[in-house]
Amino acid sequence: MSRGESAGIVVVGGGIAGQAVVEAVRDRDRDVPLTLLCGEPRLPYDRVRLSELLASDEDPDALTLRPSEWFADRGVTVLTGQRVARLELEGQTLELEAGATIPFTRLAVATGSRPLLPPIPGIDLDGVYAFRGPEDCDAIRSAAASPGVRRAVVIGGGLLGLEAARGIVAQGCAVTVVHLMDRVMERQLDAGAAELLLPRLRELGVEVLLERETHAIVGDERAQALRFRGGEELAADLVVVSIGIRPEASLAREAGLRCERGIVVDDHMRTSAPGVVAVGECAEHRGVVYGLVAPIIEQARVAAATLLDRSSDPYRGSVPSAKLKVAGIDLVAIGAAEGDSEAISVDAGAGMYRKLVVRDGVAAGAVLLGDIRGSEALLAEIAGAEPVPDPLGRLAAAAELGPEDLPDTAQVCNCNSVCKGELIAAVSEGGCATPREVMARTRAGTGCGSCRSSVIAIVAAATGGLNDEPAYLCPCERQTREELAGAIREHGWRSVSEVTHACRTGRECGVCKPALAYLVSEIGENRHREERHARFINDRVHANIQRDGTFSVVPRIHGGVVTPDQLRRIADAADKYQVPMVKVTGGQRIDLLGVRKQDLPAIWRDLGMTSGFAYSKAVRTVKTCVGTDFCRYGLGDSIALGIEMEKAWEGLHTPHKVKSGVSGCPRNCAEATVKDIGVVALEDAWQVRVGGAAGGSVREGDVLCTVKTRAEALRATTAFLQYYREHAEYKERTYDFVPRMGLDEVRAAVLGEESSAALIERLRIAKAATRDPWLERDAPYHPRQFEDLDDPDSPADADEVLDDDAEPTLVGPPEDGAR
Amino acid sequence: MIRVCGVEDVPLGEGRAVVVGGRRVAVFRAEDGWFALDAACPHRGGPLADGIVASRTVICPLHEHRFDLATGEERSNGSYCVAAHRVEVRGEDVYVVDLTNRSRGRPSLEMA
Numbered sequence: 001m002s003r004g005e006s007a008g009i010v011v012v013g014g015g016i017a018g019q020a021v022v023e024a025v026r027d028r029d030r031d032v033p034l035t036l037l038c039g040e041p042r043l044p045y046d047r048v049r050l051s052e053l054l055a056s057d058e059d060p061d062a063l064t065l066r067p068s069e070w071f072a073d074r075g076v077t078v079l080t081g082q083r084v085a086r087l088e089l090e091g092q093t094l095e096l097e098a099g100a101t102i103p104f105t106r107l108a109v110a111t112g113s114r115p116l117l118p119p120i121p122g123i124d125l126d127g128v129y130a131f132r133g134p135e136d137c138d139a140i141r142s143a144a145a146s147p148g149v150r151r152a153v154v155i156g157g158g159l160l161g162l163e164a165a166r167g168i169v170a171q172g173c174a175v176t177v178v179h180l181m182d183r184v185m186e187r188q189l190d191a192g193a194a195e196l197l198l199p200r201l202r203e204l205g206v207e208v209l210l211e212r213e214t215h216a217i218v219g220d221e222r223a224q225a226l227r228f229r230g231g232e233e234l235a236a237d238l239v240v241v242s243i244g245i246r247p248e249a250s251l252a253r254e255a256g257l258r259c260e261r262g263i264v265v266d267d268h269m270r271t272s273a274p275g276v277v278a279v280g281e282c283a284e285h286r287g288v289v290y291g292l293v294a295p296i297i298e299q300a301r302v303a304a305a306t307l308l309d310r311s312s313d314p315y316r317g318s319v320p321s322a323k324l325k326v327a328g329i330d331l332v333a334i335g336a337a338e339g340d341s342e343a344i345s346v347d348a349g350a351g352m353y354r355k356l357v358v359r360d361g362v363a364a365g366a367v368l369l370g371d372i373r374g375s376e377a378l379l380a381e382i383a384g385a386e387p388v389p390d391p392l393g394r395l396a397a398a399a400e401l402g403p404e405d406l407p408d409t410a411q412v413c414n415c416n417s418v419c420k421g422e423l424i425a426a427v428s429e430g431g432c433a434t435p436r437e438v439m440a441r442t443r444a445g446t447g448c449g450s451c452r453s454s455v456i457a458i459v460a461a462a463t464g465g466l467n468d469e470p471a472y473l474c475p476c477e478r479q480t481r482e483e484l485a486g487a488i489r490e491h492g493w494r495s496v497s498e499v500t501h502a503c504r505t506g507r508e509c510g511v512c513k514p515a516l517a518y519l520v521s522e523i524g525e526n527r528h529r530e531e532r533h534a535r536f537i538n539d540r541v542h543a544n545i546q547r548d549g550t551f552s553v554v555p556r557i558h559g560g561v562v563t564p565d566q567l568r569r570i571a572d573a574a575d576k577y578q579v580p581m582v583k584v585t586g587g588q589r590i591d592l593l594g595v596r597k598q599d600l601p602a603i604w605r606d607l608g609m610t611s612g613f614a615y616s617k618a619v620r621t622v623k624t625c626v627g628t629d630f631c632r633y634g635l636g637d638s639i640a641l642g643i644e645m646e647k648a649w650e651g652l653h654t655p656h657k658v659k660s661g662v663s664g665c666p667r668n669c670a671e672a673t674v675k676d677i678g679v680v681a682l683e684d685a686w687q688v689r690v691g692g693a694a695g696g697s698v699r700e701g702d703v704l705c706t707v708k709t710r711a712e713a714l715r716a717t718t719a720f721l722q723y724y725r726e727h728a729e730y731k732e733r734t735y736d737f738v739p740r741m742g743l744d745e746v747r748a749a750v751l752g753e754e755s756s757a758a759l760i761e762r763l764r765i766a767k768a769a770t771r772d773p774w775l776e777r778d779a780p781y782h783p784r785q786f787e788d789l790d791d792p793d794s795p796a797d798a799d800e801v802l803d804d805d806a807e808p809t810l811v812g813p814p815e816d817g818a819r
Numbered sequence: 820m821i822r823v824c825g826v827e828d829v830p831l832g833e834g835r836a837v838v839v840g841g842r843r844v845a846v847f848r849a850e851d852g853w854f855a856l857d858a859a860c861p862h863r864g865g866p867l868a869d870g871i872v873a874s875r876t877v878i879c880p881l882h883e884h885r886f887d888l889a890t891g892e893e894r895s896n897g898s899y900c901v902a903a904h905r906v907e908v909r910g911e912d913v914y915v916v917d918l919t920n921r922s923r924g925r926p927s928l929e930m931a
Binding site for chain 1: 823828830832833835838850863865866868871873876885894899
């Protein structure tokens with residue numbers, strides 16, 4: 001890179017701080033040459049949300065703050081994976097580790113921090129991780145999920161440590177947090193709140209050991225245990241260290257900038273070197289290093305003004321405000337946790353603790369646990385150091401305040417500095433109608449996300465009550481399932497396109513087309529006109545799309561009972577089509593994974609079995625235990641009932657997938673109590689449960705009824721299935737549907753003699769019109785149902801010269817600027 | 820201008836993929852006309868040709884990112900962008916007119 005006058009501003013560090021500086025500079029100057037150097041091999045991402053990543057299976061890209069186009073469009077040069085080896089102040093250059101030299105006229109150092117690792121024996125063992133970047137997240141996630149790992153330990157009970165622990169629990173691993181101090185989050189919480197937090201953490205599966213000083217991590221190659229001072233040991237095959245951060249100031253320090261813990265900056269974020277500012281976790285302002293998003297964004301704005309020689313208000317420090325981002329726990333800590341006057345309101349049984357701290361007569365801090373109402377108002381008062389003559393009264397009044405009661409000047413989103421007035425303006429002037437639109441326009445709620453519920457409440461108040469917004473089948477047109485069902489019945493519409501033409505349903509974004517397709521088919525009792533464009537790809541090709549675009553094939557195996565001949569055909573098909581994986585499913589079936597779309601018809605033909613609908617919102621499996629034929633405990637013939645149920649229902653689509661099970665005795669080997677529809681045989685009786693779940697949600701099914709005979713059990717379950725088909729919202733599982741309707745309501749409809757008979761009759765009518773979709777192997781709805789346009793034998797890549805006289809009849813995308 | 824298929828090769832309201840000029844492109848027959856985008860979703864490479872097509876958008880079947888068929892810009896909550904190509908229909912034949920090399924970035928303020 002050549003040296004020139006236009007070297008411009010260079011930002012070192014691709015974290016939240018570096019990104020904030022880039023944005024603040026570009027907000028003020030669109031032309032100054034601007035370069036961002038990222039040490040990590042990726043664009044800046046939202047590190048604050050790393051613990052969410054740990055708890056979910058989301059991919060790290062979801063945390064990226066801005067796509068590469070954003071930088072390109074704004075003339076920002078971004079170099080990723082480029083670590084800076086040396087800062088040369090005199091010559092105003094940066095030497096990259098890779099060798100290149102980058103000149104700058106102004107420099108922003110935003111090198112962030114690195115995790116603090118205690119210098120104890122065993123810290124280098126396998127199985128010991130810091131928690132800092134997406135790589136750590138990946139490593140911890142896969143370690144937590146690996147079979148050898150039974151117990152994870154997080155060293156450090158601060159905010160990050162607790163969030164990490166919750167993330168590991170979500171991976172299904174028992175977690176203990178060990179903490180040096182006598183309370184968790186001692187920097188943000190007082191003893192009262194910290195104590196009440198412990199039972200809440202325990203409910204989430206996080207155990208906490210306090211006052212434990214880890215002296216060593218014990219193990220040969222891998223970590224096996226922690227040894228505490230005093231000799232006590234705690235087994236641990238996965239150790240995550242989260243005891244704090246250290247400002248990453250080495251680059252600045254070696255260049256001769258004045259550093260204490262961090263790089264020392266003044267109120268304009270200037271370092272000791274002219275033309276060089278520092279921002280974020282690497283910077284130390286008035287003796288404080290800030291590690292929270294809101295202060296960093298404030299700093300970045302001041303720093304940008306300094307870099308551009310513009311005037312700005314000086315940075316005078318921030319009131320720290322932290323929110324624990326752990327699902328299931330509401331906790332906000334603002335400013336000081338203790339002071340000379342404190343108003344406290346506690347309900348220990350409910351896990352509620354609210355405290356307002358007053359120093360010298362002005363609001364200085366607050367701790368809100370279990371009930372965080374009024375936190376925005378309190379933050380505003382604490383930041384403004386407002387006088388509080390009556391702290392108890394103030395605390396009580398704050399609990400009455402919803403976000404809609406805030407003054408327009410109160411900041412709602414601290415990450416992006418969006419105040420309430422801007423949200424209201426987005427509705428009243430910007431024409432936004434939904435919280436999502438307001439968030440997209442103002443960026444409120446797009447940082448750490450903790451203010452989203454406030455944003456939603458404020459938008460609801462501003463738009464006149466989105467809170468009672470019904471569940472729209474088509475949100476674009478604001479049409480509910482009931483409204484559309486009424487219109488479809490009234491007009492006798494038999495296809496999705498008739499509804500779309502008349503009501504515009506699904507026209508705009510298409511998201512609701514599958515819901516509409518289900519509604520049309522359900523009302524038409526499967527005698528509707530099927531339009532595949534309204535179906536998800538799985539229901540167009542009757543197989544489940546996989547991450548690489550291939551499909552999985554699951555034939556129907558009633559009740560999990562299979563014949564040797566079927567197994568042979570499955571094995572032969574797997575060989576013939578070189579199926580990469582054959583897997584036995586949890587629903588007692590066999591899954592052929594990685595099949596190419598164009599091979600689907602042939603593999604179905606070879607299998608000679610019917611579709612298992614494993615790709616669809618439909619009746620899936622009926623899992624059974626061995627029952628009475630062989631099991632010496634069996635009380636009822638679970639296999640027979642399971643097969644009867646599956647045969648009575650197979651081929652029916654449902655609002656969401658329906659998984660069922662029948663157990664032959666209360667030992668419940670078919671796990672029937674956690675199925676959408678489950679039956680358990682008792683002594684001379686069958687117990688029918690509905691609304692159970694054992695996936696992302698776990699719920700024991702409600703007992704619908706206990707009946708004497710198998711036939712009665714079949715009738716009750718069948719009536720329930722049809723009731724669900726007719727009344728649930730699309731994508732509403734039974735475990736949400738049953739509580740929403742209320743068990744009494746469900747019982748009345750499903751068990752009443754007349755209503756039950758009518759439900760069963762309607763199900764039979766709908767069932768009679770179903771056919772095995774795999775028969776489309778011989779009668780496709782379109783010649784290219786299973787094919788793309790590529791003909792492997794003659795690629796369509798040959799240019800064909802066009803006759804210029806021919807007129808275009810349809811034209812695709814408009815030219816640039818025509819939008 | 821390269822012929823990619825006949826009008827009847829793509830069912831109404833669906834898409835199909837094809838290689839054009841060494842590049843895999845998804846051709847869509849939407850209610851508002853014919854469109855073409857690069858075939859792979861910029862998020863995780865999902866097959867856009869298998870997506871649900873509305874009047875002017877397509878939804879990737881893997882993770883529901885939704886793109887404008889005319890511009891390639893994301894219309895759901897992210898800021899991905901996929902290259903959009905001009906399509907013309909003459910008689911019974913569908914042509915891709917010229918291949919765009921770069922997706923048009925969206926000057927939006929949304930976070931990815």
